[in-house]
Amino acid sequence: MRLPARPEERIDRAHVVRFLFEGKPIEGFAGETLGSALFASGRRIFSRSFKYHRPRGLLCCTGSCPNCLMTVDGEPNVRVCVEPVREGARVQAQNVLGTLDRDLLAVVDRIGGPFTPVGFYYRTMIRPRRLWPYYERVLRRLAGLGKLERHGGRSRRFDVEHRRVDVLVVGGGRAGIDAARAAAAAGTAVLLVDERRLPTGVGDGVDVLAPARALGVYEGGLVPVDAGGVLYRVRARRIVVATGALEQPLLFPGNDLVGVVLPELVRRFVDEWSLRPGERAVVVAADDPGLAVVRQLERAQVRVERVVDLRSTTPRTLSAAGKAGKLRSVTIDGQETACDLLVMSGGRQPAYSLLAQAGARVEYDSKRGIFVPVQLPPNVEAVGSVTGEAGPGAIPPAAFAGGGSKSRCFVCVCEDVTEKDVRRAVAEGFDSLELGKRYTTVTMGPCQGRLCHLSSIRLFARENETDETAIGTTTARPPWAPVSLGLLAGRGHEPVKRTSIHHRHEELGATMMWTGAWKRPHSYGDAAAEARHVHEAVGLIDVSTLGKLIVEGPDAAAFLELLYSNRFADLKVGRIRYGVLGSDAGRIMDDGTIGRLGDDRFYVTTTSTGADTVSEWFEWWNAVWGMDVEIVNVTGALAAINVAGPRSRELLGRLTDADVSNEGISYLDAKAARVAGIPCLVLRIGFVGELGYELHFASPYGEYLWDTLLERGADLAIRPFGLEPQRILRLEKQHIIVGQDTDSESNVLEAGMSWIAKLDKDDFVGKWALEHVSERGFREQLVGFEMENGVVPAEGGQIVVEGRSAGRVTSARLSPYLGRAIGMAWVRPPLAEEDLQIQIRVDGRLEAARVRLKPFFDPEGERLRA
Amino acid sequence: MSFLLACPHCGLRDVNEFASAGEVTERPRTSPSVHELSSYVYFRRNTAGVQREWWYHRFGCEAWFLAERDTRTNEVLTTELPRPQPRQGSAAPQEAAAPDVPEV
Structure with missing residues (x-):
C-alpha cells in the first residue's frame, strides 16, 4: 500500500500514531490524516450517504465533500480526510445501522428510491396529522449526519480573540504566499490564514494562522477565522483572497461509486502520504491539472488504463459500474474498461464565495465555462486561481448520457x-x-x-x-467553511453583579435569584415570616441594586421638571418626591425617588434594572437640550440598606447622633447623617409600607454597616428580609413595580397615579400623550383586588365579568400579615369601582374577588408618617 | 452588523460598542395635534440612503453623538457631538451656588 519513502513526502515514518476506528486499533504516521491512515489500513467505504445510505468513499480529499464525515472523540461531522492523525483518537462512523460495510439502512436505497422522489417530504406524510411524530422519528433515524452528544456542549472551551492587521491573506497556496511576502516586504502587518498546516518559514514578517478557516467577509473588513478553539475576529484594512479554485466533478451514471475521485486526491495520496490510490485507473479530465495526475499515478505504479482528454474528444456516453458500491469498471462510448479508480475533472471553478460576500460581482465566462469574480470592492483583492486564471479547459456537458446504464x-x-x-x-x-x-x-x-x-x-x-x-x-453567504455552534456562541459565561453585602446574604443562607444582571436574596428561608416581621418589629434589606444618579448643575431642577411629570422646582432642600419617568408616548419607563440635596443638586434613585436605561435617557435629553446639568451614575459606588419596621427608629437612634425623631427626620426627608460612624444619606421612604429609613453610603462599608445593624438591633429582634417579602409588603400598599404591574402600554393616568401628572406644567416628556389619554378616556385601569376565598391567582390570570374577559392579573400574593390573598390587575374602566365583584380564572375555575382601590394596609399612610 | 463607527471622543470603534437610537427626530415645540404627536412618536422616514442618527457609546465614553450613515451600505460619513438647541424658556446658565453636599 505504502510506496517507497521519498524525501519530499510529508509523513514521518519514524513516528507511528495509533488511534481507534470503531474500537479497532489503526496505525498511521505523523504528518498524515485520519482519512489517509484509514485508507492505508484497507478501508474504502468511509460513510453512508445522507438519504439513501449508499456507500461512499474518499472523493475530494480537500475537506470539501461530505464523503468522509465521521465522529471523532465525540465530535460529529469531522472530515477525516483533512483531520490530522492524533494519538488515541476515537473515530466512529455515523449515520449507519450496523457497520459502514453492512449498513442495514441501505435498504432505503434499494426499495425507497421510488417512494422518496425529490421534495417528497413536502408532499407526503401530511395526513393523518397524528402520525407525523412517528414519521418524524423514523426520518430522523434514517436521514442525516452525525449525532450531537447531549451533554457534550460544555466539554470544549471556545474563545474569541480580536486581531487588527493591515493585510489579511486568505489562502496559503502559491499566490497567497507570494502576496503575503510582498505585503510584508513593504513593511505592513500581514496575517496569512490557511486551512492546512503551512510549512514553517513561509515568509519573514508574515504572521501565520493555520490550520484555520476564514468563515466569511463582513462589513468593516471583518473576517471571522475559525482556528479550532478560538474564533479570531480579524479586522483588516486590505483583504487578499487567495482561496484558489475548486475541482469540479463530472456528472454521469455511477459517479458516486467508491473509487471515483477528483485529481487532488491522487496528488495528496502520492506526493504527500506515499499512498497508492488504486490498482488500475481511468482518467477523464477537461483540463491540464486533471490530466497531470497521470504522472503521479505512474509514479505510484497504478496502471493507467485509459485517459480521456475532454478538450479533444467528448464521449457520447460515460458510465461507471461497481459492486457493493465500489467501482469495477468504466464504460466510455460502449467500451468497458475494468478499473478501481476513476479520476474525473470537470475543470476548476474559482472559490469566489468570500469575494462575493465582500461585494464582488460574479459573471459567467462562457469561454472557460466557469463563474469568475469581477468588480472587486475597494480594499479587496483576488490573487491566483480564484481570479479564474486557470488555463482554458473544455466545458463538459451538464451530464453524460449513460448509454443504458441503470446507475444513478x-x-x-x-x-x-x-x-x-x-x-x-x-x-x-x-x-x-x-x-x-x-x-x-x-x-x-x-x-x-x-x-x-x-x-x-x-x-x-x-x-x-x-x-x-x-x-x-x-x-x-457566510459561513464559507463549516463551523461549530460552540465557537459562535463563545465561552459559556454569564456576567453577574453582586452588591458589596452579597457574601453576608450567602452566609445567612439566602436563596439567591436573578434580577436583571444582579443576584439578590429571594428570601432567607421564610418569606412569609420575614414579611410579617417588618410589620411587627424591624427588618433590613440590601437595596444597593437601586440605580443612583446625582443630577447637578444650575439647570438641574428645570431638567428634572422636564423629565418627570411632577414638580421639582418647588421641592425644598432636604425633601424627597416620588417620580415616574415617562416617554413622549406617555409610557411608564421607570420610577424612583428624587431627593433635593441642595439648590442645584438632586439625588435620583431608579429601579434596580433601570439604572443604565435611566442614565442613558437623562444623558440623551441633556444632549438634545444642552442644559447646564451633569449626570453622574453612582449606582456601583454607593450601597444602600433599607431598615424598616416600627422599631427602626429606635435602632437608628442607637447608631447616630442625628435627631431621629419624627420632627428630626420626617417622612420623605433626605438628611445627611453619620450612622455607626459611616457618612450616610438617610432617605425616609416607605416602599414597604412601614416606618423606614434607606441608608445610602459608600459601597466598601456595606458589610460593616450590615453587621452593625444586625448586632445593635439584636435585642429589637432585627431580621433580614429578601426580595419576595418586599414584594408582599409593597403589594399590601399597592405600590407598583415597573415592568411587573406595568408594560410598554401603561401610562401613569391609567395606572391610577393621576395625582403625579401635573398637566398644567408648560412641558414635560410625555405631557402631550397624557393629555391625549385624558381626552380620549381610559381604556383600562390598574386596580387592587382581594380574593374572597383566599386562593392566589397566577400572575397573568384572566379577569372575567359576565363570562367575558375583562382584564388580567399583574401581581398576586398571600399577605401573611393580613391573612388575605391580594393582588393588582388591569381591568376595563367601568370595573374600577371599590368593592365591585369580579371573577378571576384560577386553574380553570372562576374565583370571586372584590376590587380595592385603596392600599390593603395602612390606607391613610399613618404608619409611614408616624 | 460589523461596521466601524468613529466616536467623537474615542475614535474608530466596532459598532458593537455603541447603541443606536435611530434617526434624528424633531420634537414638536408647542402643543401638537394628535396627528403631529403620533407622527413624532411613531413615524420615521426610514430613509434608504444617508440619514442623521443618534448614537450612544455605551461600552465606551458614554457620550451621545450624531452620525450620518448610509442605511444601504452602512457607510458612516460623519460623526459629531450635538450642538444643543437650548429649549425656549429654559434657565440660562448662571453661576452655581456652593452646593450643600452631604458626605455621601
Whole structure:
C-alpha cells in the first residue's frame, strides 16, 4: 500500500500514531490524516450517504465533500480526510445501522428510491396529522449526519480573540504566499490564514494562522477565522483572497461509486502520504491539472488504463459500474474498461464565495465555462486561481448520457440529489435556481455548493434550454467553511453583579435569584415570616441594586421638571418626591425617588434594572437640550440598606447622633447623617409600607454597616428580609413595580397615579400623550383586588365579568400579615369601582374577588408618617 | 452588523460598542395635534440612503453623538457631538451656588 519513502513526502515514518476506528486499533504516521491512515489500513467505504445510505468513499480529499464525515472523540461531522492523525483518537462512523460495510439502512436505497422522489417530504406524510411524530422519528433515524452528544456542549472551551492587521491573506497556496511576502516586504502587518498546516518559514514578517478557516467577509473588513478553539475576529484594512479554485466533478451514471475521485486526491495520496490510490485507473479530465495526475499515478505504479482528454474528444456516453458500491469498471462510448479508480475533472471553478460576500460581482465566462469574480470592492483583492486564471479547459456537458446504464447520476452527493431530481424539479415548475435549490436542497448540504453549484447551474441551464449566464448563481453567504455552534456562541459565561453585602446574604443562607444582571436574596428561608416581621418589629434589606444618579448643575431642577411629570422646582432642600419617568408616548419607563440635596443638586434613585436605561435617557435629553446639568451614575459606588419596621427608629437612634425623631427626620426627608460612624444619606421612604429609613453610603462599608445593624438591633429582634417579602409588603400598599404591574402600554393616568401628572406644567416628556389619554378616556385601569376565598391567582390570570374577559392579573400574593390573598390587575374602566365583584380564572375555575382601590394596609399612610 | 463607527471622543470603534437610537427626530415645540404627536412618536422616514442618527457609546465614553450613515451600505460619513438647541424658556446658565453636599 505504502510506496517507497521519498524525501519530499510529508509523513514521518519514524513516528507511528495509533488511534481507534470503531474500537479497532489503526496505525498511521505523523504528518498524515485520519482519512489517509484509514485508507492505508484497507478501508474504502468511509460513510453512508445522507438519504439513501449508499456507500461512499474518499472523493475530494480537500475537506470539501461530505464523503468522509465521521465522529471523532465525540465530535460529529469531522472530515477525516483533512483531520490530522492524533494519538488515541476515537473515530466512529455515523449515520449507519450496523457497520459502514453492512449498513442495514441501505435498504432505503434499494426499495425507497421510488417512494422518496425529490421534495417528497413536502408532499407526503401530511395526513393523518397524528402520525407525523412517528414519521418524524423514523426520518430522523434514517436521514442525516452525525449525532450531537447531549451533554457534550460544555466539554470544549471556545474563545474569541480580536486581531487588527493591515493585510489579511486568505489562502496559503502559491499566490497567497507570494502576496503575503510582498505585503510584508513593504513593511505592513500581514496575517496569512490557511486551512492546512503551512510549512514553517513561509515568509519573514508574515504572521501565520493555520490550520484555520476564514468563515466569511463582513462589513468593516471583518473576517471571522475559525482556528479550532478560538474564533479570531480579524479586522483588516486590505483583504487578499487567495482561496484558489475548486475541482469540479463530472456528472454521469455511477459517479458516486467508491473509487471515483477528483485529481487532488491522487496528488495528496502520492506526493504527500506515499499512498497508492488504486490498482488500475481511468482518467477523464477537461483540463491540464486533471490530466497531470497521470504522472503521479505512474509514479505510484497504478496502471493507467485509459485517459480521456475532454478538450479533444467528448464521449457520447460515460458510465461507471461497481459492486457493493465500489467501482469495477468504466464504460466510455460502449467500451468497458475494468478499473478501481476513476479520476474525473470537470475543470476548476474559482472559490469566489468570500469575494462575493465582500461585494464582488460574479459573471459567467462562457469561454472557460466557469463563474469568475469581477468588480472587486475597494480594499479587496483576488490573487491566483480564484481570479479564474486557470488555463482554458473544455466545458463538459451538464451530464453524460449513460448509454443504458441503470446507475444513478448524482449532482449533489451531500444531499443525495440526482440529475433526475433536478430534471423533475424544473418540470414541476421550480425553474429558477434559487427556488430549485430550496426544493431539491442541491448546494444546501455540508459542501455548501463546492462540488455541486456549477453542476446544478449547468443542469438548470440545460433543462430550461438557456445558458449559464441566464441562470446565474445563488447568493454567497457566510459561513464559507463549516463551523461549530460552540465557537459562535463563545465561552459559556454569564456576567453577574453582586452588591458589596452579597457574601453576608450567602452566609445567612439566602436563596439567591436573578434580577436583571444582579443576584439578590429571594428570601432567607421564610418569606412569609420575614414579611410579617417588618410589620411587627424591624427588618433590613440590601437595596444597593437601586440605580443612583446625582443630577447637578444650575439647570438641574428645570431638567428634572422636564423629565418627570411632577414638580421639582418647588421641592425644598432636604425633601424627597416620588417620580415616574415617562416617554413622549406617555409610557411608564421607570420610577424612583428624587431627593433635593441642595439648590442645584438632586439625588435620583431608579429601579434596580433601570439604572443604565435611566442614565442613558437623562444623558440623551441633556444632549438634545444642552442644559447646564451633569449626570453622574453612582449606582456601583454607593450601597444602600433599607431598615424598616416600627422599631427602626429606635435602632437608628442607637447608631447616630442625628435627631431621629419624627420632627428630626420626617417622612420623605433626605438628611445627611453619620450612622455607626459611616457618612450616610438617610432617605425616609416607605416602599414597604412601614416606618423606614434607606441608608445610602459608600459601597466598601456595606458589610460593616450590615453587621452593625444586625448586632445593635439584636435585642429589637432585627431580621433580614429578601426580595419576595418586599414584594408582599409593597403589594399590601399597592405600590407598583415597573415592568411587573406595568408594560410598554401603561401610562401613569391609567395606572391610577393621576395625582403625579401635573398637566398644567408648560412641558414635560410625555405631557402631550397624557393629555391625549385624558381626552380620549381610559381604556383600562390598574386596580387592587382581594380574593374572597383566599386562593392566589397566577400572575397573568384572566379577569372575567359576565363570562367575558375583562382584564388580567399583574401581581398576586398571600399577605401573611393580613391573612388575605391580594393582588393588582388591569381591568376595563367601568370595573374600577371599590368593592365591585369580579371573577378571576384560577386553574380553570372562576374565583370571586372584590376590587380595592385603596392600599390593603395602612390606607391613610399613618404608619409611614408616624 | 460589523461596521466601524468613529466616536467623537474615542475614535474608530466596532459598532458593537455603541447603541443606536435611530434617526434624528424633531420634537414638536408647542402643543401638537394628535396627528403631529403620533407622527413624532411613531413615524420615521426610514430613509434608504444617508440619514442623521443618534448614537450612544455605551461600552465606551458614554457620550451621545450624531452620525450620518448610509442605511444601504452602512457607510458612516460623519460623526459629531450635538450642538444643543437650548429649549425656549429654559434657565440660562448662571453661576452655581456652593452646593450643600452631604458626605455621601
